[in-house]
Amino acid sequence: MGFLTDFARIWLTRSLKPFRFTNVYDDFLPYQDTEKLGLYVHIPFCESICGFCPYCKTLYNKDAADRYIDALLQEIDIVGSMNQGKKDVTSLYFGGGSPALVADNIQRIISRLRKYFIIEEGIGLELHPQDVTEKTLSVLKQAGVTKISIGIQSFQRESLDVLGRKNVDFEGMFRALSAAAFETVSMDFIFALPGQTIDILKADIEMAFNNGANHIAVYPFIDFTFTKRRFPKMPEGQKKSLLYQLVKYCEEQGYIRDSIWTFSKDGISKYSSMTRENFLGFGCSATTLLKDQFKTNTFDVQRYIERIEKRKLPTALTLKFTVRQRMVYYLFWTAYTMRVNSGGFNSFFDLSLENCYGLELWAARLFGWIRKQDDDYIMTMRGSYYYHYFEHFYTLSYIDRMWRLMRNEAFPKSLTIR
Ligand SMILES: C[S@@+](CC[C@H](N)C(=O)[O-])C[C@H]1O[C@@H](n2cnc3c(N)ncnc32)[C@H](O)[C@@H]1O
Numbered sequence: 001m002g003f004l005t006d007f008a009r010i011w012l013t014r015s016l017k018p019f020r021f022t023n024v025y026d027d028f029l030p031y032q033d034t035e036k037l038g039l040y041v042h043i044p045f046c047e048s049i050c051g052f053c054p055y056c057k058t059l060y061n062k063d064a065a066d067r068y069i070d071a072l073l074q075e076i077d078i079v080g081s082m083n084q085g086k087k088d089v090t091s092l093y094f095g096g097g098s099p100a101l102v103a104d105n106i107q108r109i110i111s112r113l114r115k116y117f118i119i120e121e122g123i124g125l126e127l128h129p130q131d132v133t134e135k136t137l138s139v140l141k142q143a144g145v146t147k148i149s150i151g152i153q154s155f156q157r158e159s160l161d162v163l164g165r166k167n168v169d170f171e172g173m174f175r176a177l178s179a180a181a182f183e184t185v186s187m188d189f190i191f192a193l194p195g196q197t198i199d200i201l202k203a204d205i206e207m208a209f210n211n212g213a214n215h216i217a218v219y220p221f222i223d224f225t226f227t228k229r230r231f232p233k234m235p236e237g238q239k240k241s242l243l244y245q246l247v248k249y250c251e252e253q254g255y256i257r258d259s260i261w262t263f264s265k266d267g268i269s270k271y272s273s274m275t276r277e278n279f280l281g282f283g284c285s286a287t288t289l290l291k292d293q294f295k296t297n298t299f300d301v302q303r304y305i306e307r308i309e310k311r312k313l314p315t316a317l318t319l320k321f322t323v324r325q326r327m328v329y330y331l332f333w334t335a336y337t338m339r340v341n342s343g344g345f346n347s348f349f350d351l352s353l354e355n356c357y358g359l360e361l362w363a364a365r366l367f368g369w370i371r372k373q374d375d376d377y378i379m380t381m382r383g384s385y386y387y388h389y390f391e392h393f394y395t396l397s398y399i400d401r402m403w404r405l406m407r408n409e410a411f412p413k414s415l416t417i418r
């Protein structure tokens with residue numbers, strides 16, 4: 001497998017150079033002229049820790065959360081004041097952890113961001129089902145949140161049991177949702193759990209769409225090397241068949257697939273913190289992606305606070321892209337929406353997509369992975385399966401390695417990914 005990633009990287013980046021992340025970072029982030037910039041804020045606190053979850057999180061306690069919020073506001077000041085005047089940004093997303101545990105502070109964080117940024121498309125926030133109460137939703141709405149995504153994982157007791165999730169009051173959650181109106185209510189599910197059949201998935205999807213959701217995300221279960229899986233993995237062939245049946249069912253119902261794993265009930269409601277061309281990340285483990293660099297903050301809450309108290313950026317690792325590396329990054333994340341626009345690539349790089357990757361586009365069309373429509377390359381059903389397969393592989397070879405290191409060392413020296 002190592003040989004395959006090596007080959008793919010060398011071929012696509014047209015260079016022998018690996019992805020090399022180092023602890024040398026810029027004190028000044030050059031985002032001033034960046035277009036289509038999104039914002040992300042990470043809140044790393046949870047009521048209890050789920051064994052399957054790879055994200056950066058720690059158990060909630062009020063003192064630690066208060067100190068974290070103070071540091072977060074300072075990080076916003078440090079980064080925000082690098083630009084003169086207010087910068088237009090597309091959107092703001094809060095992820096975690098469980099950001100609703102600090103619901104009373106969300107307004108302060110948004111106000112601080114609004115001092116430096118003009119948020120054009122709305123504000124999203126991730127919720128644990130047990131946080132979905134009328135009171136919390138009303139606090140979030142007043143703070144300016146317009147989109148929510150709820151980590152249901154499954155409505156089925158057997159699936160919740162294998163994931164180690166305690167009983168959740170879904171009826172209470174539905175009542176709370178019916179009392180609050182958000183532009184997008186998305187619900188997250190995990191598929192490829194033991195015993196999961198297409199009928200079980202259909203029932204979950206209908207339960208979501210009949211009880212307040214207008215958008216869903218169905219993520220394949222990812223078995224990170226540092227998480228605890230307490231159940232057998234679904235064989236790849238069965239997973240593929242389930243994915244095909246799921247997509248077919250959603251299409252028959254008229255739900256619109258708006259990215260590899262997400263479907264919108266009406267085609268309008270969207271929830272995605274992943275598909276921005278560029279973004280600034282605030283908080284522990286948050287990443288920043290700009291034209292020439294990718295950087296990640298430390299995963300260690302205490303060391304994050306200490307860095308900020310010294311008025312220094314909490315950056316742990318930075319990758320300075322070669323142009324081709326940035327192209328691969330751009331194409332990989334844009335393809336997540338199942339559509340790559342040739343003009344969009346052209347205006348980002350000032351180079352033609354066809355000149356840079358003509359052979360790959362030709363081969364992908366020959367294999368039936370993509371089709372061309374006007375200026376767009378659209379992923380076919382077959383292509384989306386291979387993308388999904390590749391994304392899984394990428395997550396285990398790249399993200400897993402980086403997160404495993406970052407969980408063990410607050411500020412590692414370097415990381416080389418081949
Ligand atoms: C940070 S969590 C969601 C927010 C909230 N803390 C919760 O648990 O509901 C984001 C989503 O990632 C997905 N997720 C977590 N671990 C996963 C894994 N190992 N494989 C696939 N998806 C996973 C879940 O669907 C989850 O809802």
Ligand code: SF4
Nearest residue numbers: 046049050053096097
């Ligand atoms: S799944 Fe959600 S609640 Fe569970 S540990 Fe991860 S972030 Fe926390």
